[in-house]
Amino acid sequence: MTHLFQAFDITKRFGGLVALDKTSFHVDEGEILGLIGPNGAGKSTCFNVVTGTLRPTSGRIELMGQDITDAPPFVTARLGMARTFQHTTVFPQLTVRENIEAACYLRAKAGLAPALLRTPGYRADQASLDAAVDVILRTVDLKQVEGSRAKGLPYGYLRRLGIGIALGTDPVLLLMDEPAAGLNPTESLEYAKLARRLRDSGITIVIVEHDMKVIMNLCDRIVVLNYGKKIAEGRPDEIRSNPLVIESYLGKSRDETEADHA
Amino acid sequence: MLRISLALAALLVIAVAPFVVTDPYFQQVMVIFGIYAIFAVALDILFGFLGVHSFGHAAFFGGGAYVCGILMETYGVSFGLALVAATLFSAVLGFLIAIPALRMRGIYFAITTLFCAEVVRLVVTNVPDVTRGVMGLTTPMPSFPGVPYGYETAVFYYITFAILVLACLLLERFRVSPLGRSFIAIRENEQLAASVGVPVFRIKFYAFGVSGGLAGLAGAIYAPFIGIISPDLLSPTYSAMGMLMVVVGGFGTIYGAIFGAFMFSVVTEFFRAAAELRMIIFSGILIVAIIFMPRGVLTPLVEYLRRPSGKDKAGLVTRDEAA
Amino acid sequence: MELDIFLQQLLNGLTIGVGYALVAGGLAAIFGIMRIVNFAHGEFFMIGGYALYYAMAVLGLPYFAAGPLAVLAVVAVGYLVQRLTIEPLMEADPLNTLLVTFALSLFIFHSVVVVAGSSGRNIDTPFEDVITLGNVILTEQKLFVMLGGLLILGALAVFLAYTPIGKQMRATAENRYAATILGIDVRRVDRFTFGLGIGLAAVAGVLIAPITPLVPAVGASYTLKAFAVIVLGGMGSIPGAIIAGTGLGLVEALTAGYLSSAWKDGVAFVVLITVLLTRPTGLLGKGGAH
Numbered sequence: 001m002t003h004l005f006q007a008f009d010i011t012k013r014f015g016g017l018v019a020l021d022k023t024s025f026h027v028d029e030g031e032i033l034g035l036i037g038p039n040g041a042g043k044s045t046c047f048n049v050v051t052g053t054l055r056p057t058s059g060r061i062e063l064m065g066q067d068i069t070d071a072p073p074f075v076t077a078r079l080g081m082a083r084t085f086q087h088t089t090v091f092p093q094l095t096v097r098e099n100i101e102a103a104c105y106l107r108a109k110a111g112l113a114p115a116l117l118r119t120p121g122y123r124a125d126q127a128s129l130d131a132a133v134d135v136i137l138r139t140v141d142l143k144q145v146e147g148s149r150a151k152g153l154p155y156g157y158l159r160r161l162g163i164g165i166a167l168g169t170d171p172v173l174l175l176m177d178e179p180a181a182g183l184n185p186t187e188s189l190e191y192a193k194l195a196r197r198l199r200d201s202g203i204t205i206v207i208v209e210h211d212m213k214v215i216m217n218l219c220d221r222i223v224v225l226n227y228g229k230k231i232a233e234g235r236p237d238e239i240r241s242n243p244l245v246i247e248s249y250l251g252k253s254r255d256e257t258e259a260d261h262a
Numbered sequence: 263m264l265r266i267s268l269a270l271a272a273l274l275v276i277a278v279a280p281f282v283v284t285d286p287y288f289q290q291v292m293v294i295f296g297i298y299a300i301f302a303v304a305l306d307i308l309f310g311f312l313g314v315h316s317f318g319h320a321a322f323f324g325g326g327a328y329v330c331g332i333l334m335e336t337y338g339v340s341f342g343l344a345l346v347a348a349t350l351f352s353a354v355l356g357f358l359i360a361i362p363a364l365r366m367r368g369i370y371f372a373i374t375t376l377f378c379a380e381v382v383r384l385v386v387t388n389v390p391d392v393t394r395g396v397m398g399l400t401t402p403m404p405s406f407p408g409v410p411y412g413y414e415t416a417v418f419y420y421i422t423f424a425i426l427v428l429a430c431l432l433l434e435r436f437r438v439s440p441l442g443r444s445f446i447a448i449r450e451n452e453q454l455a456a457s458v459g460v461p462v463f464r465i466k467f468y469a470f471g472v473s474g475g476l477a478g479l480a481g482a483i484y485a486p487f488i489g490i491i492s493p494d495l496l497s498p499t500y501s502a503m504g505m506l507m508v509v510v511g512g513f514g515t516i517y518g519a520i521f522g523a524f525m526f527s528v529v530t531e532f533f534r535a536a537a538e539l540r541m542i543i544f545s546g547i548l549i550v551a552i553i554f555m556p557r558g559v560l561t562p563l564v565e566y567l568r569r570p571s572g573k574d575k576a577g578l579v580t581r582d583e584a585a
Numbered sequence: 586m587e588l589d590i591f592l593q594q595l596l597n598g599l600t601i602g603v604g605y606a607l608v609a610g611g612l613a614a615i616f617g618i619m620r621i622v623n624f625a626h627g628e629f630f631m632i633g634g635y636a637l638y639y640a641m642a643v644l645g646l647p648y649f650a651a652g653p654l655a656v657l658a659v660v661a662v663g664y665l666v667q668r669l670t671i672e673p674l675m676e677a678d679p680l681n682t683l684l685v686t687f688a689l690s691l692f693i694f695h696s697v698v699v700v701a702g703s704s705g706r707n708i709d710t711p712f713e714d715v716i717t718l719g720n721v722i723l724t725e726q727k728l729f730v731m732l733g734g735l736l737i738l739g740a741l742a743v744f745l746a747y748t749p750i751g752k753q754m755r756a757t758a759e760n761r762y763a764a765t766i767l768g769i770d771v772r773r774v775d776r777f778t779f780g781l782g783i784g785l786a787a788v789a790g791v792l793i794a795p796i797t798p799l800v801p802a803v804g805a806s807y808t809l810k811a812f813a814v815i816v817l818g819g820m821g822s823i824p825g826a827i828i829a830g831t832g833l834g835l836v837e838a839l840t841a842g843y844l845s846s847a848w849k850d851g852v853a854f855v856v857l858i859t860v861l862l863t864r865p866t867g868l869l870g871k872g873g874a875h
């Protein structure tokens with residue numbers, strides 16, 4: 001069976017630092033894959049490399065059987081791969097609605113001339129875009145603030161807007177880099193729900209997350225990185241009992257997260 | 263409604279202005295205003311929409327002026343054809359400059375565009391056989407069939423403002439179109455724009471051509487209207503002039519650029535007794551504006567008019583407003 | 586003699602090159618330490634020349650008294666400019682400082698045009714003798730430019746290496762944030778740096794003005810060349826700027842001598858664009874921040 005996404009031996013060097021070291025993994029259609037590992041393990045670098053933001057030093061990346069190793073971000077987005085960023089990224093001077101509209105670039109079918117001439121075809125396209133934007137706004141629960149400028153919104157809203165922007169591309173595969181970072185426990189749970197809803201609507205998800213409770217409950221499968229190397233891969237229960245994972249990461253981290261929640 | 267009424271009022275004012283302002287000198291000032299406004303709007307496509315800060319737009323304005331002037335004076339080409347040729351020339355020049363410049367970031371980009379314009383000026387200065395060099399090139403007043411003597415200024419006026427109005431209409435439609443939104447997205451956050459599928463480089467490249475072409479068109483009207491052009495037209499002073507108009511008015515609003523051109527051409531007319539004082543005053547205004555009103559004079563107003571019609575159900579007070 | 590002509594051009598180039606080195610050295614200091622791109626830099630060179638002219642023609646001072654006075658006057662102007670227009674923008678979008686210095690360059694240029702007119706001024710040189718070495722001619726004035734320039738550059742090197750403020754400047758250039766943590770008053774460093782950078786441009790103006798026709802437009806021309814020089818020398822590197830500045834003077838002189846003097850100004854542009862395209866961080870040095 002072929003996988004939706006596959007990375008073969010990807011390596012990324014920054015000067016002397018090997019941020020990703022011959023890492024291979026795959027993503028199957030319809031699953032939620034967790035990507036975990038201590039800080040600096042190379043998770044964000046992995047996202048940057050697979051989406052084309054950074055070129056891998058070596059290795060090969062495939063999406064739906066197509067080689068995308070050297071594809072720049074706007075091409076990987078076109079092919080169905082969307083991502084959110086670890087640090088909040090939105091279009092600050094635009095309103096929430098305009099943020100999503102800007103992100104719907106790939107959905108617009110009418111070309112430049114129809115837009116300038118306001119042809120009926122263009123108007124119809126606009127109407128369907130408007131509807132799509134509405135759906136996204138409701139999905140990420142931002143409809144009520146659609147007219148507010150993004151700059152100055154509360155942090156939790158901005159994180160959701162980041163996801164809404166990624167959804168604008170109508171993705172097949174969505175990569176989320178620490179979507180719950182900096183959120184309170186209630187908001188984190190909202191997140192998990194949102195991720196499940198997105199998966200149920202047909203989007204395959206890869207998620208980087210530190211909260212082990214969330215990860216273990218949410219993910220179908222987990223890949224563990226440490227120092228740029230994949231050290232484990234499997235179902236949550238397998239990961240939980242993997243000695244290598246416990247030693248390098250889980251043991252310590254679980255104590256911390258549980259302390260946080262206490 | 264407010265916006266539509268404002269637009270209609272503006273159109274009406276533009277249409278009747280030459281009948282109200284009959285003094286030939288002031289009619290000329292109005293034409294210059296229109297030409298500068300086209301130039302400023304062209305620059306705003308890059309500055310305001312894309313966040314691409316070209317420091318060498320004099321190359322396109324002056325380049326268009328020279329192509330139009332040379333074609334009309336030396337080759338006897340008609341005004342209309344010369345306008346088209348000048349526009350195309352400047353658009354191609356835009357693509358050519360974009361190739362090296364778009365590989366640079368930040369100040370390197372600014373310096374590269376500035377220097378590319380200097381190269382154009384150097385070439386124009388040093389091929390006197392074609393351009394008359396520093397002596398300046400005289401350009402003939404075009405013949406407008408059926409227009410009685412003395413009404414040429416009015417014709418220039420309507421040509422200029424027809425182009426300006428059309429450019430504004432198209433740009434406003436463009437601004438709210440998906441492609442227009444993606445321009446703004448690039449300005450706001452280039453990396454994020456790329457991540458949602460916006461081909462950043464390609465869009466900047468095309469925008470350079472369009473902006474250059476429009477600036478060239480402005481220059482092409484300018485040359486025969488003024489009657490003589492010199493390589494000064496290609497100097498950083500003119501690049502700065504364009505930026506100053508856009509900055510004083512406000513980035514990315516189109517109307518801001520026009521307002522800036524108005525300030526530059528009409529308001530500073532009051533100081534015409536000493537033409538040189540005008541640049542001192544204008545650059546002084548600019549310095550003050552950048553320090554105290556970095557978003558321009560008009561931008562806040564335009565944003566107020568364009569604000570989404572108060573449907574903010576949550577009544578969320580954003581940090582901006584609270585502050 | 587072929588060799589004589591070559592040597593003559595070399596000497597001419599060296600003279601102008603020292604001027605470029607001074608102007609670009611100041612520009613590099615301002616960029617390296619303040620992260621400011623000063624589009625008005627050459628204008629301070631130009632007003633240095635005009636201040637010299639007025640001190641001599643109006644106040645009737647001899648060159649050696651008028652020169653230091655002119656430099657002081659320009660530094661005072663530069664200090665005011667920095668406090669009033671640059672300092673308020675240090676935390677703002679870098680585009681704003683770029684625009685403000687661009688506007689400043691116009692302001693200064695047009696002010697000088699209004700005050701002094703756009704025609705050229707000649708400054709009487711205090712040196713009259715000519716030194717001949719075989720067929721190569723060297724005026725005393727040019728010799729003075731070279732020696733004076735080298736002296737100033739040497740003093741600058743000593744200053745940066747040994748004085749407390751010089752050390753603070755280097756620390757700030759290295760890492761502005763760390764400098765703040767170390768208790769360095771970066772605002773004071775900035776003011777000082779701007780004054781110093783402007784001072785170097787003014788010194789160049791005072792040295793070069795007697796050997797070139799002084800017109801308001803030389804300011805813009807020096808700004809552009811100084812930019813070419815600091816890109817070539819690695820943005821923000823003072824030694825790089827000095828080497829590249831001298832080099833540009835030499836290459837321009839040889840171009841003028843062997844190709845055409847009309848196109849010599851193109852050398853800087855060609856060099857600059859080539860360097861930017863091939864090695865965007867400059868030929869020498871590792872370059873500053875993007």
Ligand SMILES: Nc1ncnc2c1ncn2[C@@H]1O[C@H](COP(=O)(O)OP(=O)(O)O)[C@@H](O)[C@H]1O
Pocket residue numbers: 014017019037038039040041042043044045046
């Ligand atoms: N652009 C970069 N340049 C140099 N080093 C980088 C860059 N991006 C990441 N790194 C380094 O690569 C390693 C992995 O970082 P990252 O992928 O951000 O880890 P994670 O997301 O797992 O916390 C870290 O040591 C980090 O410092």
Ligand SMILES: [Mg+2]
Pocket residue numbers: 043044045086
């Ligand atoms: Mg990370």
